[in-house]
Amino acid sequence: MVARLALAALFGSVVGLERERLLWAAGLRTHMLVCVGSCLIMLVSAFGFADVLGTKNVVLDPSRIAAQVVSGIGFLGAGTILLRGEVVKGLTTAASLWGVAAIGLAVGAGLYVPALATTALVVGILAGVKPFEERWRDRMRTHTLRLTVRRGTLSIDxxxxxxxxxxxxxRQFTVRPAEDPACEEVTVEFVRLSRTSVETIARQLRELPNVISVETVAG
Structure with missing residues (x-):
């Protein structure tokens, strides 16, 4: 049992280190504690009632105690989200806490291979998938170019x-009069285009003779 608790601490620390690297509130110690605690709860569920299970007229379902971890960990996970104030952040950390709780339960039950595989998958998701996620979000983000041009010189063509x-x-091409009667303000909105591509377009537009200024605004 002590070996299982130590192994749960190790698995929890692997996930916690990734969160600690990004300086999240729930870092190394939090993930270790959650994993060890859930492992102990599973051990209690599996072995803590052995002395009364054989008693006459006593019927117990030990799994009910371990099941409370699944719902109870939501309290700690909610704290990592609400701590961010008005901006909704910390969802991934809350999910990682829920994941290490499941890892702890698996270790407590003696399911070492699934626990190890889950640890590797969780760390891979947290550390390996993030660059692809950020790249995808950048491509899906709306970018806007605001131009000041000489009147009648920039059309959609x-x-x-x-x-x-x-x-x-x-997605949108808008032309409106500028403060200078000889100029116009043009707003061009792009969708599903990376920032690099938008900056390339902005640079090409600046090279046009009738374009006075180009400003890039991220959506």
């Missing part, structure tokens, strides 16, 4: 000529 194959990513 001119913009399509500059953007080329990216012309289909233009």
């Amino acid at each position: 001119t913009l399509n000529g500059v953007t080329g194959a990216r012309a289909s990513r233009v």
